[in-house]
Amino acid sequence: MKKILFPTDFSDTANNALVYALRMAENQNATLFVLHAYEMPVISATANPVMVQDVYKTIELSNFENFKDQVPQIRDIAKKHNLDHVPMHFILEEGFLNTILKKRVKEEKIDLVVMGTNGNSGLDKKLLGSNTANAISSLDIPVLSIPHDAIFDGVDSIAFSTLFKTQDKAILDKLIPIAKGFGATVKCVHVSTTKNKIDPAVVKSWEENYKGEPVKFFVVESNDIEKAIFDFLDEENIDLLVSITRSRNFFEKLFTSSMTKKLSYHNYVPVLAFHEE
Numbered sequence: 001m002k003k004i005l006f007p008t009d010f011s012d013t014a015n016n017a018l019v020y021a022l023r024m025a026e027n028q029n030a031t032l033f034v035l036h037a038y039e040m041p042v043i044s045a046t047a048n049p050v051m052v053q054d055v056y057k058t059i060e061l062s063n064f065e066n067f068k069d070q071v072p073q074i075r076d077i078a079k080k081h082n083l084d085h086v087p088m089h090f091i092l093e094e095g096f097l098n099t100i101l102k103k104r105v106k107e108e109k110i111d112l113v114v115m116g117t118n119g120n121s122g123l124d125k126k127l128l129g130s131n132t133a134n135a136i137s138s139l140d141i142p143v144l145s146i147p148h149d150a151i152f153d154g155v156d157s158i159a160f161s162t163l164f165k166t167q168d169k170a171i172l173d174k175l176i177p178i179a180k181g182f183g184a185t186v187k188c189v190h191v192s193t194t195k196n197k198i199d200p201a202v203v204k205s206w207e208e209n210y211k212g213e214p215v216k217f218f219v220v221e222s223n224d225i226e227k228a229i230f231d232f233l234d235e236e237n238i239d240l241l242v243s244i245t246r247s248r249n250f251f252e253k254l255f256t257s258s259m260t261k262k263l264s265y266h267n268y269v270p271v272l273a274f275h276e277e
Helices: 012-028 049-080 097-108 130-138 166-182 200-209 225-235 249-254 257-262 264-268
Strands: 003-007 031-038 088-094 112-117 143-147 157-161 185-192 215-221 240-245 271-275
Touching (some): 003 012, 012 049, 012 166, 031 049, 166 215, 166 240, 185 225, 215 225
Parallel strands (some): 157 185, 185 215
Antiparallel strands (some): 143 271
C-alpha cells in the first residue's frame, strides 16, 4: 500500500478523517493524495455566453483561492499530530466526486481511499448514505470511511467479519501488516446462525494457519447478523471494523440513518471495506 487518496471539503468532518488518513499513510509508508472536487452550477442555455464564461471563471478562481488557503491548514493539522513527515500531494479538480475518485484511483494507481462521513452537511452530502455504498461498490480498492465522531486514539483492536471462506484469507493477509504497524490485534468474528452453522474444524484450521500472528478468532451465535457484529464492536472495544463487500446490503444498512440510530456506536467506529477477491 503506497498511495492513499483522501477527498476533502475542508469541513470538521473531513479534517477529523484527515488524521486517520495520515496515520494510515504513516503506518504503510505511503503518500497521501489530498483531493478537493467541486461542481460547476448548471446555467440556462439561453443565458448570455459571455456572462456564463465569466461566472465559470469566477467560480474556478474562487475554488482555487479557497484551495490555496486550505492547504496550509491541512499541513498544520499534520504538524499538530506529529505527522508532517508524511508526504502529501494536493489535487484540485472540477467534476462529480465519484467520477473523479474513479479517475484518480486509476491514473494514480491508488491503493486505498479514506473519507469522512457525517450526515448533516458538507462532505457527507456527497459521501454518506447510498453514495458511500456506491463509492465502496464502484471502486476496485478498499475504502476506509471515518464517522464524524471517531477520534483517533491509536488502533488496538481490529474486527474482521469473516465467513471463513478461502478468499477471506487474502484479506486477512493484507490486514496483518496493518495491524502490526499499529501494534493491534485482528479479531476475526463469524456470526453462526441457525441455518448456517460453522464447522469447528474449519475454525481450528484457521487458528493453526495463523498461529504466532496477532490474530484471534470468535464465533458468535445469532440470527441477527448485523446486530451481532455491532454488539461485538461494543463488547471488544473495536477501533476499526473490516468487512468484505460480498453484497451491498450490509453497507446500505450500515450507512442509513435507521441503522445508525439503532447502532449508535457506529458513530465512532471507522469501517474499512474490501472487495471479495
